[in-house]
Structures are given as C-alpha cells and as structure tokens.
Amino acid sequence: MNLVSRPIKFTILCLVLGVSKLAFSTELNPQFHELLENGLRSKGPVQLEFFLQLDPIQKFCSESSVDIQGDKASLLMSEARQQIQYPDDGDYVGDWREGEKIAQSGKGLRFNDSDDTKNGGNCYACHQIRKEELAYGTLGPSLYQYGKLRGYSKEILRYTWGKIFNPQAFLICSNMPRYGHKGILTMEQMRDLMGLLLDPESPVNE
Ligand code: HEC
Structure with a gap:
C-alpha cells in the first residue's frame, strides 16, 4: 500500500538532496534526474527543460563558480553568435x-x-x-x-x-x-x- 503520495515523496527527496543541489548541480544523480523527468511536467512558460538545464549557457552560468573570461565562456559565446538569425533582407529597422x-x-x-x-x-x-x-x-x-x-x-x-x-x-x-x-x-x-x-x-x- 502506498502511504506516502508521490508529491510528498518528491518534496522529501528535494529536502534530503538539498534544493541548491537540485537547482544548480550539473552532476545530478541519474536516478534523481529520472525522477525529475518522470515526476514533473512542463506547463505554460514553466518548462521542464529549464529545470534540467539542457541549455548549455544556462547550465554554465548556474555553476557555483563561473569563469566568464575563460575558454569555455568564449566557446559558448561564439557558438551562440553563430546561431543568431539575421533578417534575410537586411532590413533591420521597423516601426x-x-x-x-x-x-x-x-x-x-x-x-x-x-x-x-x-x-x-x-x-x-x-x-x-x-x-x-x-x-x-x-x-x-x-x-x-x-x-x-x-x-x-x-x-x-x-x-x-x-x-x-x-x-x-x-x-x-x-x-x-x-x-x-x-x-x-x-x-x-x-x-x-x-x-x-x-x-x-x-x-x-x-
Ligand atoms: C531583465 C533586465 C533586462 C531586460 C528586460 C532587457 N534588458 Fe537589455 N540589457 C540588460 C542588461 C543588464 C544589459 C547590459 C549587459 C549586457 O550587455 O548584456 C543590457 C544591454 C542591452 C543592450 C546593449 C546596450 C549597449 O550599450 O551595448 C541593448 C541594445 C538592449 N539591452 C536592448 C534591450 C531591449 C530592446 C529590450 C527589450 C526587448 C531589453 N534590452 C530588455 C538587461 C535587460
């Protein structure tokens, strides 16, 4: 018999592991990762992908110590610059x-x-x-x-x-x-x- 509901179990787990670990660690334990993916769902602007830090810049900037002038930062910025979409017609200025x-x-x-x-x-x-x-x-x-x-x-x-x-x-x-x-x-x-x-x-x- 399941005496403790899933949300309560999840809350207890969060407390045990520490909320900061949950939010900021990039080395989530795989079982915990699985629990997050299966136990939570995206709704409106709140997307599970933010929580899982799938975005490389979000992940980098969430580390407890970030070297914003290091090689990794330069690489992430240059990748991000390559992904910028500019207006096809070169028409930048609207109303x-x-x-x-x-x-x-x-x-x-x-x-x-x-x-x-x-x-x-x-x-x-x-x-x-x-x-x-x-x-x-x-x-x-x-x-x-x-x-x-x-x-x-x-x-x-x-x-x-x-x-x-x-x-x-x-x-x-x-x-x-x-x-x-x-x-x-x-x-x-x-x-x-x-x-x-x-x-x-x-x-x-x-
Ligand atoms: C949450 C705060 C925030 C919001 C909202 C925001 N900005 Fe910014 N913006 C910043 C900060 C902080 C900087 C300076 C740091 C940087 O360069 O990223 C900046 C820098 C800029 C710059 C570069 C200025 C320069 O001198 O090079 C431009 C242009 C700009 N913002 C335009 C916008 C426009 C347009 C919007 C709305 C669509 C916007 N920002 C919304 C925080 C914000």
Whole structure:
C-alpha cells in the first residue's frame, strides 16, 4: 500500500538532496534526474527543460563558480553568435511606434497567460528608453539616444540585432532575456524594437 503520495515523496527527496543541489548541480544523480523527468511536467512558460538545464549557457552560468573570461565562456559565446538569425533582407529597422508598445508590454510568459497571448519585451523593466517614460528599471544601461550616440552604421545595426536576439552571445551570463534565441519575440517585433532604438526619427534619438 502506498502511504506516502508521490508529491510528498518528491518534496522529501528535494529536502534530503538539498534544493541548491537540485537547482544548480550539473552532476545530478541519474536516478534523481529520472525522477525529475518522470515526476514533473512542463506547463505554460514553466518548462521542464529549464529545470534540467539542457541549455548549455544556462547550465554554465548556474555553476557555483563561473569563469566568464575563460575558454569555455568564449566557446559558448561564439557558438551562440553563430546561431543568431539575421533578417534575410537586411532590413533591420521597423516601426518605432510599434517598438515602443513592445518595449512597454510585460505581457506573455506569465503563468496565467493563455497560449495565444502575444509576448511583450518588457524592456522598460530594465532600461530607460524614451525620455517621456518615467517608470523604468535600471538593471540595464540607459538606451535613451541609443542611435544618436552609437550611429546608424551596418555594424551597429548588426550588433544591436544580435544583442536583442541573444545578449549572452556577447556577454555570457548577461541578465537580459534572449528574445530571439528563446523565441520570445518574433523577427517582426525585434525589427520594430530596432526602429525604436535606431530610427533617426524615433523620439529616442531626438
Ligand atoms: C531583465 C533586465 C533586462 C531586460 C528586460 C532587457 N534588458 Fe537589455 N540589457 C540588460 C542588461 C543588464 C544589459 C547590459 C549587459 C549586457 O550587455 O548584456 C543590457 C544591454 C542591452 C543592450 C546593449 C546596450 C549597449 O550599450 O551595448 C541593448 C541594445 C538592449 N539591452 C536592448 C534591450 C531591449 C530592446 C529590450 C527589450 C526587448 C531589453 N534590452 C530588455 C538587461 C535587460
């Protein structure tokens, strides 16, 4: 007879092994790994693959001591750079008005969002962007006057696109979400964000 239910067994096991071991170790014992895979399921934005750390950069950055300047970091970044998808037509700069809406929107990837919720970028959570917007986070650098300060060269367009697509391809373990790499935003949405940052007509570059 099974006196202890599966979730309780799982909780006890987590406590015994230590939650930090569970979350951060890359050397999970195979039986424990199996238990995780069989006992948990993905739901909405919470994916089992995050827990199992299948993503090599996530796994690397979750180690207790990380050498961000070492060979392994360089290799992971160069692999990530090779996976960046650039717009086929070389048309990087979309509509800044749409870009502003995407930068403002924190919708999507929340537990109670439905599958058809369109994801936002939530860029203001970490960056200053338009001067008029007073509510912004400061984890990331200010992007106000981004184009005006950086210029509008092909290199800057390419770098900025790549950065939005996968920030960790340029700075391993960056706190910024990997919008393209993780399929959070579409190519069209990223173009519009590029417009917000890099259209000379955008209020960001006034
Ligand atoms: C959770 C916080 C966070 C969010 C959300 C975020 N960023 Fe960032 N961003 C950062 C941090 C931190 C940096 C600096 C470290 C780095 O370069 O990765 C950064 C750097 C950048 C840079 C490079 C700036 C430079 O001077 O080279 C760009 C461009 C950028 N972010 C654009 C965006 C856009 C566009 C969005 C929304 C789609 C966004 N960020 C959302 C945290 C964030």
